[in-house]
Amino acid sequence: MRSIFTTGAAALAAATILSGSAFAESHAALSGDLVIFSDMSNPAPRAVMEGMVERFGEMHPDLNIELTIIDREAYKTQIRNFLQANPPDVANWYAGNRMLPYVEAGLFTDISDLWEEGGLTETLASTQASMTIGDGIYGVPYTYYQWGVYYREDIFEELGLEAPETWDEEIANCQAIIDSGRFCYTIGTKFLWTAGGWFDYLNMRTNGYDFHMALTNGEIPWTDDRVRATFANWQQLIDMGAFLENHQTYSWQEALPFMVNGEAAAYLMGNFAVAPMREAGLTDDQIGFYQFPQIDPSIEMAEDAPTDTFHIPSGANNVEAARAFLLFVTSAENQTLINGGDGLGQLPVNSQSSVDDDEFLSAGFEMLSQNSPGGIAQFFDRDAPAEMAQVAMQGFQTFMVDPSSLDSVLDRLEQARQRFY
Amino acid sequence: MFPTPIAKTSRTWQLTYQTLLPVAMVLWLLPLLAVMWFSIKPGADFTTGNYWGLPSSFEGFANYFLVFTGSDMPRYLWNSVMITVPTVAGAVALSCMTGFALGVYRFKGNLLIFFMFVAGNFVPFQILMVPVRDLTLDMGLYDTRIGLVLFHIAFQTGFCTLFMRNFIRALPRELIEAARVEGVSEWRIFWYVVLPLMRPAIAALAVLIFTFIWNDYFWAVVLTQSPESQPVTAGITSFNAQYRAMYHLMSAGSIVAAIPPVAMFFAMQKHFIAGLTLGAVK
């Protein structure tokens, strides 16, 4: 839906909002059109995006901002078209390998100078690596979120269970849940990526972050025994009947009601799942969160925390305004605001921002900053190149449906690895 | 008449037939009836597992109202109209001319050109996909309705030419010959002699193309992206993404998306079937 915020007066309001060093550049009067394409199409993110545009517009009354919000799934296939055909001035995308094809084709602008001038190298230091390809920095992050296990606290209580910390506890818990006639985990793998999340965690817990990164970079054969060990752990859960039946027919949203209805006890998901859980009627007392349990004590814990980003396409017309917008988005103040519980409900990227005191955000922030010494991964389909991610996730789904297919699945993935890297 | 007319058969078979008809029809339309059923239920029925029972309350109006007010659906429908109508006009206009040229004149290459149109009509879309997408991008028409319209006109010309040419072939030639002897120019023969005779073909073709284009999904996905230009077939997937797992709304949305071609069919049934069976091939 396109909403055009042609800004009115509101100069006074703008003056009060203007503060902080990050806005230095934006003091210069901006004019003309600023075209933004965004994939923040779910209700809460949409409101956040529209809110940001409105506030930025109030700061720059002469700037005409055109915001186009495109369905998040559709956006993924459409970005390659509009980057060439009608590039906006600012576009959403993801960090890591997902931006590689566009960077290689020169469709994203290198904004390392903006990072220097705007002091982003300090305030956003933790995410700089994920935005860097070669010598260039090709965008800014605006949010990230933890992954982990969201579970029905009330069901755990009813069964007398505690959040598991080790694999043995995990298995014991799961058995108890199954015995009570429920599934341990709901999951919908129709669109594949949810299975990628499971693989990320099992592999990072079984073999560690560095191994996981080497694997997604194509440096390790999929037929390696260590990879098999990961799948063996996975199979243990599958064989118990831990996962929702018929998961291959559901999207992640369609799998959610099973947890809400109490037919499944937990969900390995990103923090974005909390909002729909609350909407569906679960109270915060019913929802709990725990870090994916340890499998091998000698392996340091590592986490998935996908980062969403803004970029300036090479074809941008109003680069000046686009740069100012990126600084605005990443400023400490805006970061605190948009990532709060009434906004995205995620984690701010700016180190000077404060994390909302929402139960799950605090837990996630603590986990990522203190309890993830191994490293922080983006997500399977962002760490692995696109084609490899596709095949691999099809393989994960095949395996989850029928674990006896493991050998043929691994052979397929190994063939794909040799072809795609 | 085959099979034997029911009036001439035994009483029992007559009765059986009369009862069989509605039963068969209900079975045939079952999947569709199920969706209609869903579309009048409240959302709560789906969370409580009451899928097939009576609706706990009648929410038909509310559901359909929401489809029109809570989403981009009206826009998608409008886009479909603005894509379909110009395509029908364009394809029919072009093919009246090509059909006339190929049906009336004898010249070298006539059959070759005709066969080219026919063959083009059978081509799998996929072989056109990548280049047509690039072409549309290069012309700056990506994600515009006009970009989609231009392609549809071009592609439908193949089928329409086949249809029109065969129709013109079957017209009495004497009319044209007589006009020529009178010294009427070729353009005027086309306009005043042949075109009026083609009215039934034009009507049939128009209805047919309307349905084909309205129901196109593939090209809508390849050539458009935003609610500004996407027709309802592509829009329904975004609509479903917005209301994921809310079956009552998705059902209502699907029904709304299906209605225009169905209405067209019932209104223009005679032409539609004439078109399907005369032109023969899609």
Place this chain on the structure above:
Amino acid sequence: MTMTAMPETEIAAPPRRFRQQAIAPWLFLLPGLLFFSVYVIVPIIQSFQISFYDWNGLDRPDGTSTAVYVGLENYRDLWDDPDFWTSLRNNAIWLVLYLLAIPGGLFIALFLNQTVTGIRLYKSLFFFPFVISQVVVGLVFTWFYDPTFGMINELLGLVGLGPVNILGDTRYATYGIIAAGLWPQTAYCMILYLTGLNAVDPEQIEAARLDGAKGPKMLWYVVLPQLRPATFIAFVVTVIGALRSFDLISIMTDGGPGFYSTSVLAFYMWDVALSEFGFRMGYGSAIAVILFLIMLIYIAGFLWKMYRDEKGV
């Protein structure tokens, strides 16, 4: 079809008219040919060309392409690509099973070819799945098959069977989609046959009846031969429909579950070239070329028949 000879008029015509008649067809053809060449003929040639390149579909901002010439490599990769063979095999299944629409359509047409009150409405209602877009048909059947609330499991439950997850099981999913596709396609064939039955010569039927023919025998020896044009058309549209199947697959399973288990060439091509993770335009074009060549055999056959008809009259 008549092919009235024109030479007399041409000879009799004065030179100016003669020129006009020579130029006129080309003027009439011009707009149609132009459109058709730009959007159909040239793209076909380009697809052949692109299939020799490794290209992710992106151009640099200065307009230069990122494509790299790789010769026949895409085709060699296809040969070793199990997903390609899965898709091809599914194409074959589609082609064979889709033909069921023809006897199915005939059966319903025979059933409905009566004159009782309201039969017109019945005919329309039976036909109308064909008018609905495949997207809606796909959605409708997806829900019909749904493992938790799908009507099919309710029905199977009544006879003590199930539940089955048709679209989630690699063994059944393709058949489930084909069944959905058969629904509108059968309706299409039905209408073709209904029209055909209208044109069946009643005298021949009566004559055969007097000779004692009835039921299946009558159908086979007397009715079907007269329905040959309808059967031919039904065959043509059904084969094309089968080879073009894309919408239903995309809506119902998105090619899954697993490794493209329900994919066909048309879908696979789209998926490797333009979907979320698909960036291989050259590879996709190679698949399209193969699909085109398969179709070409069929197109050639069709054109050959048309050619004979044209010359024969």
